[in-house]
Amino acid sequence: MYCVKCGVKLKKSLKRCPLCNTPVIMPINREEEFDTVYSKVVEELKHINYNYVGNLINLVLIVLALIVLICDIIITRKITWSIYVLASLYYFSCFIQYFLRRNIYLTHFVNLLGMEVLFFVIAYLNNGMSWYLFLVSPFILILWLYIFLFTLLIKRKKGNILRKFSVSLLFSSYALMAIESCIDLYKYNKVELGWSIYASLPITIISAIIFIISYNKKLFDEIKQRLFI
Template sequence: MSYCVNCGVELGAGVGKCPLCSTPVLNPRAPIDRDAPPFFPTRHEEVEPVSRRMAGLLLSAMFASVTVCCGVLNLIFYRELWWSFFPGGAAVMFWVWFAVPLLFRKINAWYRLTLDTLAIGVYVLLIALAVHGLDWYLHLAVPILLCAVCVCPTVIWVVKYRRLSILSSAILVLLSAGFLAVAVELICDLYLHDAWLPGWSLIVLISCVGLCIPLIVIRRVPSLREEARRRFHI
């Protein structure tokens, strides 16, 4: 058995040069045999990419096993409380989020979004029912969820279909996050205090606006925009 002096790869008997780095092989004990079968396979093959369907099935099996295991444990421990319902519900919600797009590839983006939102809504509703919290569900969870559902897809749609630059997209995302924080605090305040008492959300909004200002300046000044493009490839 001999090895290439340059790259160290194992050499077949009678080869004239290294199959990897083409360094000539000079071995008086093993003369070159041009008719010897190739030591390494000559055909290049690629590992097949993981099928999306298989990945979806694997994820489904993982989430199903979590749900079943929690259910069985619940029957053994703390039987007076149906605690397995919470991890089980979360597993179903994650299954809708991650496994459904892999299993049903041609599903429309808007249907997916509706399905994802419904999964969150139903899961939170079931928790609210379990803890007798229908009031906070209707006046707190549903409005916050609706706000997020209105803002996030709009931002994604504008960025994707208007083909915004990275700078413009960052400005839009930051401003949307700021105003979403204000809306969330407004909903919480109206539910808890029946009045708007702005606090943490204004700090978030001001921080987002503060971050946007230099981005807007860079976007407006051609020399700065070119410098940013060169330095950060944007």
């Protein structure tokens, strides 16, 4: 580095020329105080401990269940209405797993189990095991099976979004026919499909149209642009 006025060679750390006292322009390795744009404070992002939150909520529900059970025993001298409350609290505990667990498939299974237990308790206490076993339980199973397949389809990274929607619509038509089959078996001991066929036909046609559109790249891009999908 040299002085811009007299041309004397300067040390890198000098601020002025020792010969002519000319200020050194853009000195190298010069330590100056600058106000930085970025903050010097490093903030640490805090993440919610969902396992702890889930355990805390379950603990509160257990305490609440014990209080309800004790009140029932004190008032009626036996366990009666508290069973409904206990079953409802159990299902609520299963339901909140949607917001606390990352494994969506395990969450679906836990919710299915919770709903089955809730309706089982209601049916058992009201002598309704027949309608539960042959109507409610299969209906719940079909519903959650559809939700599971829909989730599995949507969460796939590969595949066209319209194609996924088309297949999910087709699944819904099968679910409707399965539900009517359960109702017919419960009422008539045989399957006579009626309303589900009429409901499934337009759903199947719409599903086929969407499936065909999904292969038309130009039309799909137009829909994608307008719907922001």
